[in-house]
Amino acid sequence: MSRVPVLEIFGPTIQGEGAAIGMKTMFVRTAGCDYSCSWCDSAFTWDGSAKDQIRMLTPQEIVLELDSLAANNYSMVTISGGNPALISEPMEKLIDLLRDRQVNIAVETQGTRWQNWFNKVNILTISPKPPSSGMDTDWGKLEHILAHSKDPLISLKVVVFNDEDFLYAKQVHQKYPKIPFYVQVGNEDVTEEGDISGRLLKGLEWLFQKVIDDPEMNEVRVLPQLHALIWHNKRGK
């Protein structure tokens, strides 16, 4: 039976960012990414550093593990990565199992791959990566994904580290003005230990001001990563 490469299953916790900000959720983090963003906060999913922790699990095993962690104490599962969109059939099976149990499903992916199961999830966040990531956007792929995804479950989110990233975010928003659009302040050092909330809040204030000052960004949402404000760079929170 086909299996999902899983790096982390944890929760319940609170989703700290994006369209589902503030919602109680379990997390399933898959291994593997087709990108290698310079500031990736989940680089262990693809850089080999956590290779030994990858488990090949069947969809049923994942559901069992979610329940053993938190039976009756969750109604939402967030599937994150890496890039969960690299996985087709076993991921669709997992999503079907969760749907059968009336669990809401959120997925985040950078928009390089389409999967038919995208339209089975409740909250789909497409998060194209700005110039500071060092990655190039494949606009054709992004277009394909957005054209095939159902409203209003979909949203776009761009992490912003600097002025160039902000321009990129504007460009994405202007291409797809009808799709709910989030800008999120980036975490410049995902390995720094201790309390990083002061630095993150300075970044949030900067991004607030960028949006406040820009008449072309009247409809976007600006959000922080709440989990990073509270739990800093800790994993599994």
Place this chain on the structure above:
Amino acid sequence: MSRVPVLEIFGPTIQGEGAAIGMKTMFVRTAGCDYSCSWCDSAFTWDGSAKDQIRMLTPQEIVLELDSLAANNYSMVTISGGNPALISEPMEKLIDLLRDRQVNIAVETQGTRWQNWFNKVNILTISPKPPSSGMDTDWGKLEHILAHSKDPLISLKVVVFNDEDFLYAKQVHQKYPKIPFYVQVGNEDVTEEGDISGRLLKGLEWLFQKVIDDPEMNEVRVLPQLHALIWHNKRGK
């Protein structure tokens, strides 16, 4: 012509809390409240301390002032108080004027008064006050308002300071499980000067944990006040 008692018109800024968290908005703050919550962060709207700053403005004058502050640089106006639901006809007129201009309108009120214009706004937050406020909830009034308000524009929000408030929040959520429900961490000292973000984030972590631990709170959202994290207790931000 009838007028609105206005204490503040400011913006654009970013909505820091509730269903519209992260959205760029102008604010119109009305004077007067039928409550006197112990921890009110807008007590100047009703305690007489800013009496000299109240202006009686026509709806047209308010729109002119919004435009003189930020023409073309906003697409949303948040009407707050005090309790804006104390005002009937001139408020409806203001809302009609803003709607004519394709401006989205958000309103926050504690749920003691119904107004027919509630169903003309885009985002209506009903915020009943927990025991720590010192106020008593009129459950009949709340019921009337929720029964007459249109989904999905409406949400419930309860500010939580302590365990007793959390129980109250649960009670409200269980009465109205289908209405989107927000719990928000309270600001225990709305006059403290300087950086209060550390204290607020500790409160947020506490509230995260309360929701994480409670299987009856799987569907609620937990949020901070972003503006207070960034701008602390400053007015007009």
